[in-house]
Amino acid sequence: MIEMKDVWKTYPNGVMAVNGLTVYIQKGEFVYVVGPSGAGKSTFIKMMYREERPTRGDILINSQNLRLMKERHVPYLRRDIGVVFQDFKLLPSMTVFENVAFAMEVIEAGRDDIRKRVMNVLDIVRLKNKARFMPHELSGGEQQRVAIARAIVNSPAVLIADEPTGNLDPDTSWEIMHILEEINERGTTVVMATHNRSIVNNMRKRVIAIEGGRISRDEVRGAYGYES
Numbered sequence: 001m002i003e004m005k006d007v008w009k010t011y012p013n014g015v016m017a018v019n020g021l022t023v024y025i026q027k028g029e030f031v032y033v034v035g036p037s038g039a040g041k042s043t044f045i046k047m048m049y050r051e052e053r054p055t056r057g058d059i060l061i062n063s064q065n066l067r068l069m070k071e072r073h074v075p076y077l078r079r080d081i082g083v084v085f086q087d088f089k090l091l092p093s094m095t096v097f098e099n100v101a102f103a104m105e106v107i108e109a110g111r112d113d114i115r116k117r118v119m120n121v122l123d124i125v126r127l128k129n130k131a132r133f134m135p136h137e138l139s140g141g142e143q144q145r146v147a148i149a150r151a152i153v154n155s156p157a158v159l160i161a162d163e164p165t166g167n168l169d170p171d172t173s174w175e176i177m178h179i180l181e182e183i184n185e186r187g188t189t190v191v192m193a194t195h196n197r198s199i200v201n202n203m204r205k206r207v208i209a210i211e212g213g214r215i216s217r218d219e220v221r222g223a224y225g226y227e228s
C-alpha cells in the first residue's frame, strides 16, 4: 500500500530532513507518526502525497512510484489520498456543503452523485444538520470534521492527517479520533502525525517514531502495553 525504500530528503537550504527511511504500511492500518519537533514527521508525510519530492529513494503508493510520477498525474494521486491539516484549511466564503462538494466538483462528478455523497460523509462526521453553515459559524472541532468529510468524500484509500488535533481541546480531540477510527474501520488506511501523548498512549495502534529524519522505533503501543 505505502512503501518507502531508503528515502532521503534534503531541502534546497541544505537541511537534511529525512535520512534513509524505509517503511511499509499495509492497507487498512492505522499508524501514528511521532517524534520531537523538527524530527522530519511533516516531511515524511508530505512526501506521501507528493507535496515534497524525495531527493533519493522510492515511494510507492498503491504500486505507483511517486518519484517517477509526472506532474499531470498528481491530481489523480490526490483522489486516492485525502489530507487533513492542523489548521483545517476550509474555504471561508463557502458553506459546509460547498466546501465538501468542491472536492468532488474538481474531479467532475455529477450533481446527483455529489449531493448524495456529500450528505453521506457529513453524516459520518455528524454534521448533516450544519450543511448550510459557514465555517466561521462552527467550532474548531466542527471545522475539523468538515475538513475530514472533504478529505474522504472521494473515497480515498489513504487518509493522511498532520497534527489534526493540534488546535483542539482534549474532549474535541477525542471526538476527532473516534471519527478517524471509524473511517479506518470502514477500510481506509490512516497515517497521522501527532504530538498528543494522551491519544497515542490510549489507543492501541502502530507507532512509528522519527528522530533526526530516521525511524527510531516502530511498534504497536497503546492502552494495553507495548509490543514490537
Ligand SMILES: Nc1ncnc2c1ncn2[C@@H]1O[C@H](COP(=O)(O)OP(=O)(O)OP(=O)(O)O)[C@@H](O)[C@H]1O
Pocket (backbone or CB within 6 Å): 011, 012, 013, 015, 016, 017, 035, 036, 037, 038, 039, 040, 041, 042, 043, 044
Ligand atoms: N520547506 C522547507 N525548507 C527548508 N527546510 C525545511 C522545510 N520544511 C521543513 N524543513 C526543515 O526540515 C526539518 C524537519 O522538518 P519537519 O517539518 O518535517 O519536522 P516535524 O517533525 O514535522 O516538526 P514539527 O513537529 O515541529 O511539525 C526541520 O529542520 C525543518 O526546519
